Amino acid sequence: MYLLDSRHTMLVLLAMGAASTLSAQTPDLSDAEVAHVAVTANSIDIDLGKLAESRARAAEVRQFAATMITDHGAVNRQAAALAARLGVTPADNAVSRSLLDGAATARTGIEELRGRAFDRAYITREVAYHQAVLDALDGLLIPTTTNEELRKLLTDVRPAIAAHLQHAKQLAGALGAGR
Amino acid sequence: MLLGGSAALAWPRQVPQRHVVEIKGMAYHPAVIRVGPGDTITWVNRDLVPHTATARKDPAWTTESLAQGQEGALVAPLAGELHYYCALHPVMRGRLIVAARPSSWRQQ
Numbered sequence: 369m370y371l372l373d374s375r376h377t378m379l380v381l382l383a384m385g386a387a388s389t390l391s392a393q394t395p396d397l398s399d400a401e402v403a404h405v406a407v408t409a410n411s412i413d414i415d416l417g418k419l420a421e422s423r424a425r426a427a428e429v430r431q432f433a434a435t436m437i438t439d440h441g442a443v444n445r446q447a448a449a450l451a452a453r454l455g456v457t458p459a460d461n462a463v464s465r466s467l468l469d470g471a472a473t474a475r476t477g478i479e480e481l482r483g484r485a486f487d488r489a490y491i492t493r494e495v496a497y498h499q500a501v502l503d504a505l506d507g508l509l510i511p512t513t514t515n516e517e518l519r520k521l522l523t524d525v526r527p528a529i530a531a532h533l534q535h536a537k538q539l540a541g542a543l544g545a546g547r
Numbered sequence: 548m549l550l551g552g553s554a555a556l557a558w559p560r561q562v563p564q565r566h567v568v569e570i571k572g573m574a575y576h577p578a579v580i581r582v583g584p585g586d587t588i589t590w591v592n593r594d595l596v597p598h599t600a601t602a603r604k605d606p607a608w609t610t611e612s613l614a615q616g617q618e619g620a621l622v623a624p625l626a627g628e629l630h631y632y633c634a635l636h637p638v639m640r641g642r643l644i645v646a647a648r649p650s651s652w653r654q655q
Contacts, residue, residue: 435635439596442615446595527573528596534638 397461397512403451404458405467405509406522409501410440410447412471413494419479420490429487432539436494436532443525450517463508488545495540498533505529563587563622568641570598570613570633575641582623583648589620600641601634609634 397405413436420433451458474497478489505526513519539545563585569576571593582588590600592613600621602608610619612635623629623645633639 431635438635442596524595528594531573531636531638535636538638 399513399515399518400456400459401461402509402513403447403456403518404460405463407444407447407458408464408467410444412467413440416475424487424490425483426487428539429491432535439528446521450521488543491536491539491543492545494536498529498536502529502533567591569593573636573639579642581644584623584625584645586623587620588623589618591618597635599634600631603630603632
């Protein structure tokens with residue numbers, strides 16, 4: 369278990385709090401809202417990955433960032449294609465906004481750092497973020513999705529998120545992040 | 548695969564075989580495969596995200612980055628165990644066990 373600094377802890381709680389609050393109050397996110405959350409979650413990680421790809425010191429961290437850009441981009445292309453085929457327009461919602469707010473806060477804290485401190489902060493954030501996304505997939509997004517194709521896409525994406533989380537944890541250990 | 552008796556005589560060495568490893572759900576299926584020296588292994592990517600098969604101790608022994616639906620092939624080395632992984636997702640691991648097939652296989 370990795371200890372997270374207060375900023376990252378806050379982000380995870382914010383994201384999960386919004387998710388659990390929403391799921392408690394409105395058990396069903398519409399499929400259009402689920403799609404928006406999924407695309408937003410991918411885009412957030414792509415954006416931070418672009419920063420890390422250019423700024424990280426360790427080659428392994430730059431490679432991880434490149435993989436995040438590639439993988440989350442591939443998922444978003446599939447999501448966009450599916451939404452177009454289904455005639456669904458992803459709909460903005462409180463969970464998406466919470467994710468974006470959290471991302472902005474996290475980025476502010478990370479982008480002022482350089483060198484090894486940057487690497488540690490980025491990877492610590494990636495551990496927390498992928499854990500939060502995994503929890504949101506299991507606890508909110510997959511259960512509330514009614515369209516079978518969208519649910520299959522989310523289910524197919526889950527192993528990739530889990531692998532990213534494991535990869536990030538390994539890097540965190542190697543960097544001594546979160547200690 | 549059909550291995551004719553005359554072919555076995557004409558080529559004293561074993562006729563290389565082909566094997567397929569599927570990549571699905573961020574894992575190689577099968578994760579461990581027994582092959583003969585010179586056999587060809589083809590990896591087929593069924594995942595949304597790209598993957599490689601890359602030898603741990605020899606980064607030159609690698610497929611290209613395989614997008615969804617793409618496949619890449621490599622030839623097994625002479626003998627021994629070869630551990631490989633996905634260069635994009637190092638948590639994905641596979642293993643080749645390379646050993647000469649029993650001579651009876653050649654005579655079939």
